[in-house]
Amino acid sequence: MEATGRKTMDERNTSMAKKRERMNRNWFFFFISPWLIGFLCLTAGPMIFSFFMSFTNWDLMTQMKFIGIQNYVNLFKDPIFLTSMKNTFLYAAISVPLNLLLSLGMAYLLSFHLKGMRFFRTLYYLPAIVPAVASTILFTNILATNGLLNKALSFIGITGPSWLLNKNIVLLSFVFLAVWGVGATMVLLLSSINSIDDAMYESATLDGATRMQMFVHITLPQISPVIFFNLITGIIGSLQTFTQVYLMTKGGPDNASQMIVPYLYTNAFSYYRMGYASAMAWVLFFVILILSIIVLKSSSAWVFYEQEVK
Numbered sequence: 001m002e003a004t005g006r007k008t009m010d011e012r013n014t015s016m017a018k019k020r021e022r023m024n025r026n027w028f029f030f031f032i033s034p035w036l037i038g039f040l041c042l043t044a045g046p047m048i049f050s051f052f053m054s055f056t057n058w059d060l061m062t063q064m065k066f067i068g069i070q071n072y073v074n075l076f077k078d079p080i081f082l083t084s085m086k087n088t089f090l091y092a093a094i095s096v097p098l099n100l101l102l103s104l105g106m107a108y109l110l111s112f113h114l115k116g117m118r119f120f121r122t123l124y125y126l127p128a129i130v131p132a133v134a135s136t137i138l139f140t141n142i143l144a145t146n147g148l149l150n151k152a153l154s155f156i157g158i159t160g161p162s163w164l165l166n167k168n169i170v171l172l173s174f175v176f177l178a179v180w181g182v183g184a185t186m187v188l189l190l191s192s193i194n195s196i197d198d199a200m201y202e203s204a205t206l207d208g209a210t211r212m213q214m215f216v217h218i219t220l221p222q223i224s225p226v227i228f229f230n231l232i233t234g235i236i237g238s239l240q241t242f243t244q245v246y247l248m249t250k251g252g253p254d255n256a257s258q259m260i261v262p263y264l265y266t267n268a269f270s271y272y273r274m275g276y277a278s279a280m281a282w283v284l285f286f287v288i289l290i291l292s293i294i295v296l297k298s299s300s301a302w303v304f305y306e307q308e309v310k
Helices: 001-052 069-076 077-108 117-129 132-142 148-154 170-180 184-193 198-206 211-239 243-248 258-270 272-302
Strands: none
Touching: 001 272, 069 148, 077 117, 077 170, 077 184, 077 211, 077 258, 117 184, 117 258, 117 272, 132 148, 132 170, 132 243, 198 211, 211 272, 243 258, 258 272
């Protein structure tokens, strides 16, 4: 009789636990439902439709026509698309490492506890909070043929080039703009550097380590996860550059500054070649995915996490 009662009690407890678990699961889905609905309607749904469109010929007006992989074949026969791919990769290859190096150097120098350092930290971070459109318009005026930069160069006897009209150097204009906003990357690295335990530096100092040795063997390993994060986001952001190109040069001169996303936008909303633009978007998606996977796989060799023992 006692065993039967205990069994009944256990079954009741199990039933209540399952009911509580079911209720918690229902509440979980209830609270995340706004995000789920937004993701399905505004992200996953459009992505699926875009993938389907990439196999069609559609101008938003006439009936959609299925053409298989023809859009993808045409992409790699399109000289402007190939030029935009080259420009985008070249821009990313220059701007991303340069941004990382400058932000790392700035963060390290700004990590010292000196008088007035807060002012300089704020000063270097301010460009990062300026909207992209405003900063692009600012640099358009700075880099114009009669702009502020060339006027400054004229004071020391140097005739500045037409930064935005010379197809050999126009990409440098976008690199200047990317470097100007380096504060966003710098502030993350600065926060990471300041979180390193001072005891590690004190121990290294007692062992006779130089400042450079401490930077290489203590600082860099400790902040490597933040460097990894900035590298991934930098690659993704640089390959998706749009505002700067669209406002500063519109891809000119002679497509020397044309990049993938502005060319995609032009095909979609100027020429109404929605299928062709969708194919372009998916090529870019897979390029970013492959590069991200490569960086992710390589991270095991150079990214250090405190919970890991290497």
